[in-house]
Amino acid sequence: MPRLTRWALRLALLHLILGFSLGALMLCAKASGVCAWAWPLRGLHIELLTIGWTAQLALAVAYWILPRHPGGRRGPEAPAWAAWALLNLGVWVSGLTMALVGPRLLLGVGHSAEALGILVFAVQLWPRVKAFGV
Numbered sequence: 001m002p003r004l005t006r007w008a009l010r011l012a013l014l015h016l017i018l019g020f021s022l023g024a025l026m027l028c029a030k031a032s033g034v035c036a037w038a039w040p041l042r043g044l045h046i047e048l049l050t051i052g053w054t055a056q057l058a059l060a061v062a063y064w065i066l067p068r069h070p071g072g073r074r075g076p077e078a079p080a081w082a083a084w085a086l087l088n089l090g091v092w093v094s095g096l097t098m099a100l101v102g103p104r105l106l107l108g109v110g111h112s113a114e115a116l117g118i119l120v121f122a123v124q125l126w127p128r129v130k131a132f133g134v
Contacts, residue, residue: 001064004080008060011088015052019045043098051114052091059087059121066128079124086117 022045025038068074094110096102 002074004077004084005060005064008056008063008084012053012056012060015048015056015091019048019053022048040101041099044095047091047095047098051087051094055114055118056084056087059083059118062125063121066125067130069128075124075127079120083117083120083124086113086120088117090114090117 022038022041025035026042026045029035029038063074063080074080090110090113092110093113094107097106097110
């Protein structure tokens, strides 16, 4: 398994744990009012689970499992690492901006970083997509 996939999977699992923990705190706040401070973290909770966990898990597995180029190469690693960094930077910028009610410009920057990260990953993986048996 490539090093990028191992790191992306670890970080995806960390996002899952953090997202579920925030969700549990928000449920506690809704049920009893004890953790009322957690409710504004809803945006971070959504970002962690939808992009940080789901999208990152899918991209990490795709990077690992798609057929390799002739010679056993997966292509250049630098764009994949850059995409991974952009995706995670976008998750945290967007999530914290929503949680802390920051400027809307930062939210746009975060979402743009996520989209650019996914686009770079797709461009990097595209040559490895081929029909079965080819």
